[in-house]
Amino acid sequence: MRCDVWWARPAAASPRLLALLDEAERERYGNYRREVDKLRFLTGRTLIRAVAAQWLGTAPEEVALDASCYDCGRPHGKPRVVAQGAPQVSISHSGQWVALAVVAEVPVGVDVEExxxxxxxxxxxxxxxxxxxxxxxxxxxxxxxxxxxxxxxxxxxxxxxxxxxxxxxxxxxxxxxxxxxxxxxxxxxxxxxxxxxxxxxxxxxxxxRASVAVFADEPPEVVERQADDLIGSLG
Known part of the structure; x- marks a missing residue:
């Protein structure tokens, strides 16, 4: 089992990246008061769609995400890629880093802390x-x-x-x-x-400091990758 962890810096809010957000995500984006929080959120959602699109063989615009909270149903929970055969994902951001962990089938969590x-x-x-x-x-x-x-x-x-x-x-x-x-x-x-x-x-x-966790019988092969070029290709 392999777990890819993608690293990206907060990207500029280009029209193409903003267009990738769904209605609930655009509302969350607009509710952030600090510009850096807006950009980290935008970059995280863009990164999930870009990587999931490669995994599923589709376009980022076709990747649907569901961030419904397990408790209240509001869209502030752990994001999930809505598609047959989609990977499990986890996102985190702190300071000048956005991290995305991607793995097949098993639950995953990632966190980065400045x-x-x-x-x-x-x-x-x-x-x-x-x-x-x-x-x-x-x-x-x-x-x-x-x-x-x-x-x-x-x-x-x-x-x-x-x-x-x-x-x-x-x-x-x-x-x-x-x-x-x-x-x-x-x-x-x-x-x-x-x-x-x-x-x-x-x-x-x-x-x-940063760490990744999966719930599985065997430890995954963790591969860290840079995502700035991937984000840049969408902007």
Whole structure:
């Protein structure tokens, strides 16, 4: 099994890219207040359609997405490609990166995080398990900032793979330490089965942390790819 992770920078809002959005997506795009948030959203949706079009042998304009929330039905959930034989996808963006994970059949989640100013100790208290908090407390304050975003990207990837996002409490499952290969060691929530979670850290570059998770019997071959040219060909 192969999992492709595509990396793109936020693209300019050209008429061609904007035309790829459906009605619900255009509304979401318009509701973002910051320009960078608009462009990351636009780039993410464009990237899904471009990669899915290659997978399905069709045009990006023909790729339909459904982002209905599993809970309320509103269009702010995990996007899904609506087509026979479509891949499973997960999207994430932070800072100057947009990441898209694509795999056949099995659930997938991806997350990228820019290392930034944040009250990481407070966030760790509410999002880490008891074992993770104990390990985190042993680190110096400078070490904690980088370690926190490693933990967070890994945990976000896992909860995204569930399809339920942040409704799955991050504190209910325990990961390996930030300086060890990623894996789920224990779980108190039924959505996360340690025996089925396969993880890999990604390489977005200095100042970022990123991870991908799939729910499968075997670990996937993870291939990271650059998507700027793919996006540019549509603009």
């Amino acid at each position: 290392i930034r100013a944040a009250e990481v100790a407070d966030l760790a208290r509410i999002s880490f398990s008891t074992a993770e908090r104990t390990a985190f407390a042993r680190l110096t304050e400078p070490e904690q900032r980088a370690a926190f975003f490693t933990y967070w990207a890994r945990k976000e990837a896992v909860v995204k793979a569930t399809g339920r996002g942040m409704s799955v409490a991050m504190s209910k499952f325990t990961l390996t330490a930030h300086d060890q290969p990623p894996a789920v060691l224990a779980s108190e929530t039924p959505e996360v089965d340690p025996a089925r979670v396969r993880m890999a850290d990604l390489a977005p570059g200095e100042g970022y």
